[in-house]
Structure formats: C-alpha cells, structure tokens
Amino acid sequence: EIVLTQSPGTLSLSPGERATLFCRASQSVSSNYLAWYQQKPGQAPRLLIYGTSSRATGIADRFSGSGSGTDFTLTISRLEPEDFAVYYCQQYNHSLTMYTFGQGTKLEI
Amino acid sequence: EVELVESGGGLVQPGGSLRLSCAASGFTFSSYWMHWVRQDPGKGLVWVSRIDRDGSTINYADSVKGRFTISRDNAKNTLYLQMNSLRGEDTAVYYCGRAYAGYGAIDNWGQGTLVTVSS
Numbered sequence: 012e013i014v015l016t017q018s019p020g021t022l023s024l025s026p027g028e029r030a031t032l033f034c035r036a037s038q039s040v041s042s043n044y045l046a047w048y049q050q051k052p053g054q055a056p057r058l059l060i061y062g063t064s065s066r067a068t069g070i071a072d073r074f075s076g077s078g079s080g081t082d083f084t085l086t087i088s089r090l091e092p093e094d095f096a097v098y099y100c101q102q103y104n105h106s107l108t109m110y111t112f113g114q115g116t117k118l119e120i
Numbered sequence: 121e122v123e124l125v126e127s128g129g130g131l132v133q134p135g136g137s138l139r140l141s142c143a144a145s146g147f148t149f150s151s152y153w154m155h156w157v158r159q160d161p162g163k164g165l166v167w168v169s170r171i172d173r174d175g176s177t178i179n180y181a182d183s184v185k186g187r188f189t190i191s192r193d194n195a196k197n198t199l200y201l202q203m204n205s206l207r208g209e210d211t212a213v214y215y216c217g218r219a220y221a222g223y224g225a226i227d228n229w230g231q232g233t234l235v236t237v238s239s
Contacts, residue, residue, distance in 0.1 A: 043223055044223065046220075046224070048165075055215055055229035055230060055231055055232055056165065056229055057229070058226060061220055061223040065223075068227075099165055101224075101226075102224070103225070108170075109181075110167035110224065112164055112166065115164050
C-alpha cells in the first residue's frame with residue numbers, strides 16, 4: 012500500500028500570501044494518478060488538480076500542482092478568503108487497484 | 121449540471137445491514153465508473169469501492185471486502201452500496217463520486233450520507 016504523508020498538518024497564513032502544501036508518497040506514484048482536493052466544513056471534497064498539474068473545470072489559476080515520483084506540491088499563489096479549508100492529496104495505484112488519500116493539510120487564517 | 125444525491129444512511133446496530141443509494145443526474149451515468157468514499161467524523165478520506173460502467177469490474181478496499189457490495193442500475197441512474205456485518209469502525213459519512221476517466225481521480229461528489237454503527 013502506498014502511504015501519502017502531507018505536510019504541514021496545519022498552515023497559518025493571511026489572504027494575499029502564497030501557500031505551499033506538500034504530499035510525499037512512500038513509493039513512486041505515476042504523475043497521471045496524483046490529485047488534490049479541497050474540502051470545506053460540512054461540504055464534500057472538490058477536485059482541484061488531477062494528473063499532478065492539470066486544473067479541474069472551474070478551478071482558479073491561482074491553484075497549481077507540480078511534482079513527480081514521491082514528492083508533490085500544491086501551490087496557491089495568492090490566498091483568497093474562500094481558500095481556507097482542508098486540502099487532501101490522493102493517488103491511484105493501477106497495479107494494485109488501490110486509491111489512497113493523504114491525512115490532509117488544514118489551511119487556516 | 122452534474123448532481124449526485126446519496127441516501128439510506130442512519131443508525132444501525134453492530135452486525136446489522138444498510139443499503140446506501142446514490143441518484144445521479146446531469147450526465148450519462150452509464151458512461152462513467154463510480155466510487156464510494158467514506159470519511160470518519162472529523163477525520164480523513166478513505167476509498168471504499170469502485171465499479172465500472174456496466175458492473176463487470178468491481179474493486180474494494182481490504183477493510184470492507186466480503187462485507188460490502190457495490191452495484192449499479194443504469195436504467196435508474198443509481199449507484200448502490202450494500203453494507204453487511206457492520207462494525208463501529210464503519211461509522212462515517214459515505215460519499216459517492218464520479219470517476220474522472222484516465223486519471224484515477226473523482227471529479228464530482230455527492231453531499232454524503234452519515235452511517236452510524238452503534239448499539
């Protein structure tokens with residue numbers, strides 16, 4: 012099983028600042044199969060990034076993803092008030108048919 | 121607009137059963153793989169199961185294998201999760217989700233339904 016470890020656990024920033032969130036995998040992950048989600052309290056997750064770096068439909072261009080192998084990054088270039096939420100990375104292992112999520116990073120004001 | 125609406129959650133005793141439904145609209149349901157994902161209260165996301173377009177390919181997380189059964193009715197645009205032999209650790213909000221083809225991601229999620237397993 013591939014374990015995803017996100018850091019930091021909590022990130023405290025202000026609107027207008029840049030946020031960098033990390034996701035480290037215990038084994039190499041195919042770049043096609045790394046995604047990021049945003050979840051606000053009481054809401055379902057929302058897909059932000061798929062295939063490591065492609066933005067999902069309707070996602071603002073201040074969100075960007077990068078990385079390869081075992082290290083992946085979600086960057087929010089200039090934080091808006093609505094960006095404060097919990098963010099999860101997720102990978103799919105095709106050979107094991109296994110999907111795993113990281114434990115989440117809480118982005119707080 | 122894509123919409124996924126789960127139902128069927130509730131309180132059930134350990135060892136009991138429950139069937140969740142997910143009604144889909146706004147897209148061609150039969151063209152998409154579908155998933156169930158759960159979230160323990162206040163905790164992270166855990167993948168539960170997936171099913172292909174016609175129900176011929178099904179996969180489960182080890183934690184639910186042999187107890188949960190995923191299925192779909194394309195004529196009714198509905199996804200199901202039959203949950204048997206429920207345990208306390210199955211307590212969670214259960215989300216259905218639409219697979220984003222080719223990328224192992226979930227591009228649309230329902231609002232979730234809460235399952236509580238307790239005596």
